Amino acid sequence: xGSTSNKxxxxxxxxxxxxxxxxxxxxxxxxKVVYVLGGPGSGKSTxxxxxxxxxxxxxxxxxxxxxxxxESGSNDxxxxxxxxxxxxxxxxxxxxxxxxxxxxxxxxxxxxxxxxPRNEENLSAAExxxxxxxxAVLVFDCSEEEMTRRILxxxxxxxxxxIDTIKKRLxxxxxxxxxxxxxxxxxxxxxKIDAGRPIEEVFDEIKDxxxxxxxxxxxx
Numbered sequence: 067x068g069s070t071s072n073k074x075x076x077x078x079x080x081x082x083x084x085x086x087x088x089x090x091x092x093x094x095x096x097x098k099v100v101y102v103l104g105g106p107g108s109g110k111s112t113x114x115x116x117x118x119x120x121x122x123x124x125x126x127x128x129x130x131x132x133x134x135x136x137e138s139g140s141n142d143x144x145x146x147x148x149x150x151x152x153x154x155x156x157x158x159x160x161x162x163x164x165x166x167x168x169x170x171x172x173x174x175x176x177x178x179x180x181x182x183p184r185n186e187e188n189l190s191a192a193e194x195x196x197x198x199x200x201x202a203v204l205v206f207d208c209s210e211e212e213m214t215r216r217i218l219x220x221x222x223x224x225x226x227x228x229i230d231t232i233k234k235r236l237x238x239x240x241x242x243x244x245x246x247x248x249x250x251x252x253x254x255x256x257x258k259i260d261a262g263r264p265i266e267e268v269f270d271e272i273k274d275x276x277x278x279x280x281x282x283x284x285x286x
Contacts, residue, residue: 098123099198102180103247104206105239106232107213108261109268110180113206116269123176128184131164132156153234155184155242158191166196185242189249203250204272206261210236 100117102110111127118125136146142160149156161182169177183189192198217232250256261268 097175097177099176099200100178101182101200101203101250102178102206103184103203103243104180104261105208105210105213105243106235107216108206108208109216109265110206112265113259113261113268113272114178114180116265117272118178120273121176121178122174123178124172124174126165126168126177126179128161128165128179128181131168132161135160135164151231153231153238155188155238158185158187161188162191162195169196183246184239186245186249189246200250200255202257203247203255205247205256205258206268207258208261212262 102114104110111125111130114125114127132146132150136143136150142163146156146160165179165182169175183192213236214229214232218229247256259268259271263271
């Protein structure tokens with residue numbers, strides 16, 4: 067799907083942005099990667115599942131991979147549970163190992179990855195170990211009040227879904243992930259999504275926004 071043949075409804079600013087982002091042509095046989103970042107409860111996994119279904123590529127959730135490993139009873143899993151109870155970020159080497167395994171085992175080599183990289187250590191590991199340079203980064207903006215409400219209401223029995231831990235997780239996101247977002251913003255890869263609305267409204271914005279068009283250009 068060539069960028070010049072895409073049928074898109076967009077304004078002149080969007081056209082300019084797409085042109086700048088797509089000026090370096092990406093080979094169709096290369097893996098394409100889109101990061102989705104946002105605070106806990108901002109709806110990353112929900113929207114990534116919808117994006118992956120619509121575009122037909124692989125959704126990898128760092129949080130889901132960590133949760134599955136935590137439930138496995140492995141030594142890494144026990145370590146993950148302790149970190150999550152304390153509201154701390156899991157060491158990069160564990161996350162990278164899980165992501166690397168999932169990516170290697172996937173037949174689909176186009177990925178939308180949510181919840182990673184969460185800090186500058188993750189970012190360094192992604193660039194130097196996984197050799198990932200994302201084609202786009204979607205950032206989900208959502209108020210702390212709304213994120214807290216969502217986490218408490220989902221009541222999934224997760225060890226990190228208690229109010230004190232939620233506050234710690236929100237603080238960690240603010241302190242650790244925002245520098246990563248700023249880094250990708252400086253490279254012109256970030257598009258922000260208003261994630262504080264109902265699921266379908268958020269997805270409509272993703273489809274209609276510059277973020278969606280950029281993902282479409284790079285993935286297909």
